[in-house]
Amino acid sequence: MRRLLLLTLAVPFLASCTVVVAGAPSPGVKFEKNAPSAAPPGLERFYSQQLGWEDCGPYATTATAQSQFKNRKSLECTRIEVPLDYAKPDGKVIKLGLLRQKASGERIGSLILNPGGPGASGMEAAASLSTSVRRTPVSEHFDLVGFDPRGVGASEPAVKCLSDTERDTDRLDNDVDTSSAGIAQTEAENKAFADKCAAKMGADVLANLGTRDVVKDLDVMRSVLGDTKLTYLGYSYGTAIGTAYAEAFPDNVRALVLDGAVDPTQTEAESLVAQGAGFQKAFEEFAAWCARRDDCALGKDVASASKTFRELTLPLVQNPIAVGDRKLSYGDAITGAIQAMYSNDLWTPLNTGLAELRGGKGDMLLTLADAYFGRDEDGRYSSITDAFTAIKCVDEPRLTDRTVLDDIARKYKAAAPFLDDGNPAVGALDACAFWPVPPTVTPHPPSVKGLPPVLVISTTGDPATPYDAGVNLAQALGGSLLTFEGNQHTVYLQGNSCVDPIGHAYLVDLTLPDKGKRCS
Structure with a gap:
């Protein structure tokens, strides 16, 4: 299967005082009663659910998570319930995994983070950062909270289209033949993948995996965590979640750190x-x-x-x-x-x-x-690859014009000659062209009124989300841009002595850096 190397409503009123408890409690589970914020009509029972926190061991879905969660008493996990389809809040319910390390001092609120992908585990990311942020203002004043978006990791159901053996086999298929027969074979494989995803997951699940729904989940999380306003850290694709949340819930934003921006102005x-x-x-x-x-x-x-x-x-x-x-x-x-x-x-x-x-x-x-x-030593794959495709297919318009596909292939080879396989530049229809449900997002430059100042961090040598993307996002959101001069993808909370204190000051005190500030 040819893949791209990219790692992008009114509801009826329901009068209810029902409290949803996320799953059957395990021994030692600790329930909290938070003060939920006002909920959109029909979603009251989700916004007011109690959280039952417990040991994170049972939530590990990969070998990496097992090593990160094991014997970590500072970490606690839970699942919350949200509607599969927000247009049908009385319909099917799904569960989202959350991991938390509580603030060590005077608590401002929760810092909810997403590491990107799409399809990466926020629970694993938070567990990974939990040690490095200790004895920082972030750890002192914020509960560090990572979540696995719908379809990902410990969330239920998680997207799994191929078995581990099928994924291994797929990786041996190079798909470099751009003859008519080669393109036809690649497209047949891509269609078969889309069909297999639909058969395993169901069209209703695939239709509701995108960013449109994740931002609504994020607002439910904000409420059940007891926060009046959202404080959020998004890396890479996580910046797209943050941007979409700002558009959907601008009045609910306290602070957004968006590091490694997805460019909102590009097709x-x-x-x-x-x-x-x-x-x-x-x-x-x-x-x-x-x-x-x-x-x-x-x-x-x-x-x-x-x-x-x-x-x-x-x-x-x-x-x-x-x-x-x-x-x-x-x-x-x-x-x-x-x-x-x-x-x-x-x-x-x-x-x-x-x-x-x-x-x-x-x-x-x-x-x-x-x-x-996301393959471990035992040959088990995380959900990241399948979730990546499933989310991208409902987040972006389908590319079905073969002239456009050929033009992309030609321009990509010219832009990245070290990846040129020497074959003619011919594009093939990818799995999204055969996806069983339509996109749920219409790409557009963000338009947000009344948004508090946000902090965008962009790295000059970022390969995955080039520097100009951050410049454009900061301009679109009216935010402050912090430039990091380096060669890596994202930088905040990775030990840089210039970037980290600026990010801390913004999150804790809402202090923004001077205009044009640069770090190295």
Whole structure:
């Protein structure tokens, strides 16, 4: 299945005083009674539900989550209930997983975070950050809360379209043949994937997975956590959630930190090409770093690094490399390199992987690709890949014009020459073109009145959400822009001595940085 390397109502009044309890209580569960805020008509029982907090161990759905949640007494978890379809609040109910580390001092409220994807686990992200934020103003004054959006991780149901074995098999299919027969085969595979998702999940679930519904879930969370106003931290796609929430509930916003922005002014086609250029820029930075090392797998000539990379990886199209009982495919080698572009902390493993590839080994590149796809050492996949597709397919217009697809393919190859497989630039219909339900979001520049000042953080060398996207989002929301000069995807709460204090001051005191502020 060809994939893109991207990691984007009136209801009837119901008079009720029913309190929804999220799931059957386990031994030791702690219930809290919060003061819910006013609810939209018909949703009162969701906004007023009690939370029963308990040990996070049973909520772990991946090996990573198991290691993060195990024996962590500072962490507690729960599930809340929300309507599958907000237009039918008396209909089917689904559950969302939440993880919390309580404030250590005088509490301002909850800091709810989303790490992006779409499809990434906010519970795992919060658990990962819970240690690093200790003894900071954020940990002192805020309950750190991560949530798994509908369809993701510990939320129920989680999107799972392919079995683990089917996902392994899919990764061996390179889909580089752009002949008429090759495109037809790729499109047949993409249609089969869409059909399988519909059969396993149901059209009603797939129709209600998008950002439109997540922002409504977020407002329910705000209420049941006892917060009059939302304080939110969104990374990457999480910035799109924050932006959509600001449009839907501007009066309910206290503070928004949006780091690694999705550009609200771009079409999907423009975003794809811009991201290709972002990955190329990051690759060139990696190549320059690598050339200063005696062991650089790409050699000392930075100008020829893209060519050298292609020469190393393209033979895998015909001859994948055995890695134990698995194989490193061309697609996985490319995915592993893409994974390493997200942070310069992964540049050393990437150089190791390319050196191994030169010697006929594929272990490190396969490990990097596994991290991208959420595969653990036991061969189990998280929900991130399937959820990513399911959410994107209802969040963005379908690309079905073959002229446009071919134009995107041509521009992408030109923008990211290190990823050029040498075949003609021909685009194929992706799984979203065959999706069983229509998009639920109409892309548009955000228009928000009465929104409190927000903080947008954008990194100059961000490969996945290029710097200008943050500039455009800050302008669209009338927010303050903080520029970080570096080569990575997102930066706040990652230990930078300039960025972190600015973010802390904004979240705690609502103090914004000086106009034009830059960190490095």
